[in-house]
Amino acid sequence: MGGGHSSLDVHRFFANIIRMSHLLIRDMPEQERPRERLVALGADALRHAELIAIMLRTGMKGVSAIQIAEQLLQKFGTLDGLARASLAELGQVKGVGRDKAIALKAAFTLAQRMAKELRSEAPLLELPAHIADLLREENRFLEVETFQAVLLNTRRRLIRVEKLSQGTLDTILVHPREVFRAAIAANAACVVLVHNHPSGDPTPSEADIKATRDLIRAGQLLKIEVIDHVILGRATAERTKDYASLRELGYFYS
Secondary structure (H helix, E strand, O other): OOOOOOHHHHHHHHHHHHHHHHOOHHHOOHHHOHHHHHHHHOHHHOOHHHHHHHHHOOOEOOEOHHHHHHHHHHHHOOHHHHHHOOHHHHHOOOOOHHHHHHHHHHHHHHHHHHHHHHHHHOOEOOOHHHHHHHHHHHHHOOOOOEEEEEEEOOOOEEEEEEEEEEOOOOOOOOOHHHHHHHHHHOOOOEEEEEEEOOOOOOOOOHHHHHHHHHHHHHHHHHOOEEEEEEEEOOOOOOOOOOEEEOOOOOOOOO
16 A cells, blocks of 8 residues: 555564664664653653663673663563562672662652652542552552551541551451541541552452451441542553452442
């Protein structure tokens, strides 16, 4: 068809990308270098590997920073996997080492702290998606279940997030007095219960459902409404949502 690209053109395009990724950055045409591309096109135009290469700054003999970045992505699978990696795990990748591992960990930690800063704006938290957006980054790195209570005022705006307890890899214990002591102290009108599943699957367990119903009943006695229980996990190709809402799933009493 007129105006289309031949298979030869497409082949040359991808061959050029592969060739560029194997060049040392100093040997690339200036307009193809990650820093120059970011200045010219903006950060959103860069691939994951290019952004990581900028944080790495340098490669090693015969290996560019972009190639090392690609090896990191291949080893850890996703940006989420990379963010969750320990300093020791990052440092095991050839060409990374201690200092570059620290730079990567610092960058991901800054992203986590930026998410925390949003709380100071007292956001409106009416939907489980809002809760997930608020706490996703903070919970992403946790390796054990951690129970939190999101304390809200009468307009369902954030007062604060109270971290209440931690469990083992896949279990957690929380008592109603811990939840509602914090809510009463903050003069909260309602609470959203939140905990993470380190496995990544946010599907509620029978224990999650029972604990939720116990807390709902306790809240009714104290006139502090439990409006939802959100479980945070991780999205996959098969599971597009990285959280589950027990209210949306029908586990709350009417």
